[in-house]
Amino acid sequence: MNEAFSIRQVFEGKWTQGAIPLILLVGLLLVIEIAAPGFLTGETVALLFANTSVLFILATGVTFAILLGGIDLSIQAVASLASVILAQLLPSLGLAAFPVAILSGLAFGVLSGVVHVKLRVPSFVATLATGGVVTGLAHDLRRQSTWRDSC
Numbered sequence: 001m002n003e004a005f006s007i008r009q010v011f012e013g014k015w016t017q018g019a020i021p022l023i024l025l026v027g028l029l030l031v032i033e034i035a036a037p038g039f040l041t042g043e044t045v046a047l048l049f050a051n052t053s054v055l056f057i058l059a060t061g062v063t064f065a066i067l068l069g070g071i072d073l074s075i076q077a078v079a080s081l082a083s084v085i086l087a088q089l090l091p092s093l094g095l096a097a098f099p100v101a102i103l104s105g106l107a108f109g110v111l112s113g114v115v116h117v118k119l120r121v122p123s124f125v126a127t128l129a130t131g132g133v134v135t136g137l138a139h140d141l142r143r144q145s146t147w148r149d150s151c
Helices: 007-012 014-035 042-067 075-117 123-150
Strands: none
16 A cells, blocks of 8 residues: 655655755745845856855865864864965965965964874864964954054
8 A cells, every 4th residue: 555645754855855955045046036136147146156155165174074073163263364364465475375375274274183183182172272373363463464554
């Protein structure tokens, strides 16, 4: 005897669990397009991708830490420091400032990784401490630049 179709069976399937966020995103985009016609133009979509690309890159990186059973609380601080370094060095170094900013982020990532793995400090504590140090460093670099520019 065949079972009757039920909505519960649909949502218990593994494929639907992965599809639900995508379906909700498409539904939300359609609702916004209906509420504000012209929202889904090429220019708007390109602007959305440009504004969210950094978040997607950061989320991709932290996903690996989470999949390995850890957590990274310093990611936003390291990104902030890299942007401050880039802003400081871009006028003098030009495009060479990009590798310097990326390497600064890599250095602090390696530092928190070494503290976690070699010193056996839990990732929560290691990355929280790294984030605090890096935030202070970013604020100090930004403050020194603002002070120099005002003199």
